Amino acid sequence: MTCHDAxxxxxxxxxxxxxxxERGALDAHLxxxxxxxxxxxxFRDTVGLLRAVEPARAPAGFVDRVLExxxxxxxxxxxxxxxxxxxxxxxxxEAAAIVLVTVGVVYVFRATPELQRAARxxxxxPAVTEAPRAAISEPSSPATPPDRARERxxxxxxxxxxxxAARNEAEQRAAGLKDASRDVDKRQDIDKQKEASRPTPRxxxxxxxxxxxxxxxxxxxxxxxxxxxxxxxxxxxxESRADALQAQRPATGSTAAKSLAPPxxxxxxxxxxxxxxxxxxxxxLARLGGVENRRVDGHEGPIIELTIPRxxxxxxxxxxxxxxxxxxxxxxxALPAQIRVVLRIxx
Amino acid sequence: MEGRIGDDSHLVDRLRQGDPRAFExxxxxxxxxxxxxxxxxxxxxxxxxDLAQEVFVRVHGAIAGFRGDAKLSTWLxxxxxxxxxxxxxxxxxxxxxxxxxxxTRLASSHASPAAELERSELEAALHRAIAELPEERRIVxxxxxxxxxxxxxxxxxxxxxxxxxxxxxxxxxMDLREKLERFLP
Numbered sequence: 001m002t003c004h005d006a007x008x009x010x011x012x013x014x015x016x017x018x019x020x021x022e023r024g025a026l027d028a029h030l031x032x033x034x035x036x037x038x039x040x041x042x043f044r045d046t047v048g049l050l051r052a053v054e055p056a057r058a059p060a061g062f063v064d065r066v067l068e069x070x071x072x073x074x075x076x077x078x079x080x081x082x083x084x085x086x087x088x089x090x091x092x093x094e095a096a097a098i099v100l101v102t103v104g105v106v107y108v109f110r111a112t113p114e115l116q117r118a119a120r121x122x123x124x125x126p127a128v129t130e131a132p133r134a135a136i137s138e139p140s141s142p143a144t145p146p147d148r149a150r151e152r153x154x155x156x157x158x159x160x161x162x163x164x165a166a167r168n169e170a171e172q173r174a175a176g177l178k179d180a181s182r183d184v185d186k187r188q189d190i191d192k193q194k195e196a197s198r199p200t201p202r203x204x205x206x207x208x209x210x211x212x213x214x215x216x217x218x219x220x221x222x223x224x225x226x227x228x229x230x231x232x233x234x235x236x237x238x239e240s241r242a243d244a245l246q247a248q249r250p251a252t253g254s255t256a257a258k259s260l261a262p263p264x265x266x267x268x269x270x271x272x273x274x275x276x277x278x279x280x281x282x283x284x285l286a287r288l289g290g291v292e293n294r295r296v297d298g299h300e301g302p303i304i305e306l307t308i309p310r311x312x313x314x315x316x317x318x319x320x321x322x323x324x325x326x327x328x329x330x331x332x333x334a335l336p337a338q339i340r341v342v343l344r345i346x347x
Numbered sequence: 348m349e350g351r352i353g354d355d356s357h358l359v360d361r362l363r364q365g366d367p368r369a370f371e372x373x374x375x376x377x378x379x380x381x382x383x384x385x386x387x388x389x390x391x392x393x394x395x396x397d398l399a400q401e402v403f404v405r406v407h408g409a410i411a412g413f414r415g416d417a418k419l420s421t422w423l424x425x426x427x428x429x430x431x432x433x434x435x436x437x438x439x440x441x442x443x444x445x446x447x448x449x450x451t452r453l454a455s456s457h458a459s460p461a462a463e464l465e466r467s468e469l470e471a472a473l474h475r476a477i478a479e480l481p482e483e484r485r486i487v488x489x490x491x492x493x494x495x496x497x498x499x500x501x502x503x504x505x506x507x508x509x510x511x512x513x514x515x516x517x518x519x520x521m522d523l524r525e526k527l528e529r530f531l532p
Contacts, residue, residue: 046531049473058396
């Protein structure tokens with residue numbers, strides 16, 4: 001055994017885990033080697049120093065702190081800790097994330113016209129969807145009976161207040177309006193009969209005599225109207241214009257109030273070719289800066305309400321006379337800046 | 348009961364049965380040994396306390412799964428040793444930066460200012476020498492000469508071959524003998 005081999009066994013010798021064979025060989029070497037004996041003694045002393053080290057002691061209160069740490073934390077506190085602690089690090093990061101997301105959303109919204117359009121449609125949706133519903137609520141009255149009734153009341157009051165000489169004209173007009181509203185009533189009756197004779201399945205309430213639209217038909221119409229108004233929100237079809245106007249009335253309060261007032265000028269326009277006259281009237285309005293407010297199909301022909309600037313009224317009246325026989329029933333001398341005119345076009 | 352382990356099997360039974368006092372008894376019984384290993388390995392009392400606390404919290408969470416085929420003490424030393432080595436692996440640079448200050452704090456387990464002053468040069472040199480050992484040798488010599496574990500227990504705790512334990516322990520002691528030369532008679 002060499003000195004190197006002998007010294008490799010010092011640890012197991014000190015710890016007394018050396019096998020009997022190795023122990024014999026090591027003892028034989030140590031007998032003859034004074035250096036290794038001295039070295040072994042120094043090795044034993046070193047181990048002796050290590051084993052004499054005072055054992056470490058845990059600090060005071062350690063057990064309590066461990067028990068506290070081992071106690072399960074309630075989940076809200078765990079959740080809050082995970083979310084906010086350490087707060088000097090997490091709060092700024094979370095605030096920055098919120099700002100970043102907000103900026104991102106605004107940027108994407110601004111950079112995407114489709115989104116903006118969708119948002120606009122969303123915000124105007126209630127007004128648009130009300131139109132067909134209102135139209136459905138009175139499906140057989142394209143004219144506006146409440147307005148007509150008001151106009152008739154107004155005219156009757158006016159007759160009562162006018163001197164006898166002027167009454168004839170006013171009475172004629174009131175009679176005309178009564179006729180017109182009677183026409184509307186008649187049309188409602190006809191529509192009711194048509195409704196009743198329609199081969200759609202009847203509900204119990206219909207059988208009981210109450211007028212109720214069959215749900216599928218109503219749903220179809222509603223869907224159709226909604227589709228129509230979604231496709232052409234700004235330009236309703238001519239035949240549904242009066243309905244749409246009436247439906248939109250709640251949305252435009254000032255216009256509604258204005259249309260409830262009696263017209264500034266009213267009269268009849270007898271024409272030979274109604275379509276040609278309507279075309280001519282449209283061209284005339286376009287040229288003079290007038291606008292057609294609404295149109296109602298009366299018994300004798302369409303009744304048109306329009307607005308024309310005062311400065312263009314003289315020319316408008318002159319041109320009306322060319323389109324047909326213009327018979328004003330009301331044409332006061334003092335006229336407002338925007339004159340509201342009601343025309344009854346007859347043959 | 349403090350420091351020395353009495354009947355571990357009874358304590359294990361109580362822990363498994365969910366005896367609320369059993370865990371407290373376990374901490375009381377092993378606190379100094381676990382803290383001692385952490386202190387000798389990490390060199391900082393604050394860090395050692397933090398790590399020792401983590402050892403017991405882990406034991407508390409895993410006690411139901413403790414099979415009992417190893418001694419309770421071996422299990423505790425295993426957790427403590429692994430956590431120490433993991434922490435050292437992740438904080439090598441910090442340890443080097445702390446340098447001398449850390450090593451001198453090692454010397455006393457009751458580190459009052461007066462005790463610090465009275466501490467012998469030998470003690471300081473001893474702890475400095477241990478702290479300067481490579482980690483894989485340091486843990487073996489700490490478990491053997493400071494904690495008194497057998498070769499077989501150390502092999503189990505560190506999951507090493509018995510021959511590797513012998514070899515590392517011998518190298519560590521030879522290093523220490525060199526460093527402590529001038530204190531030897």
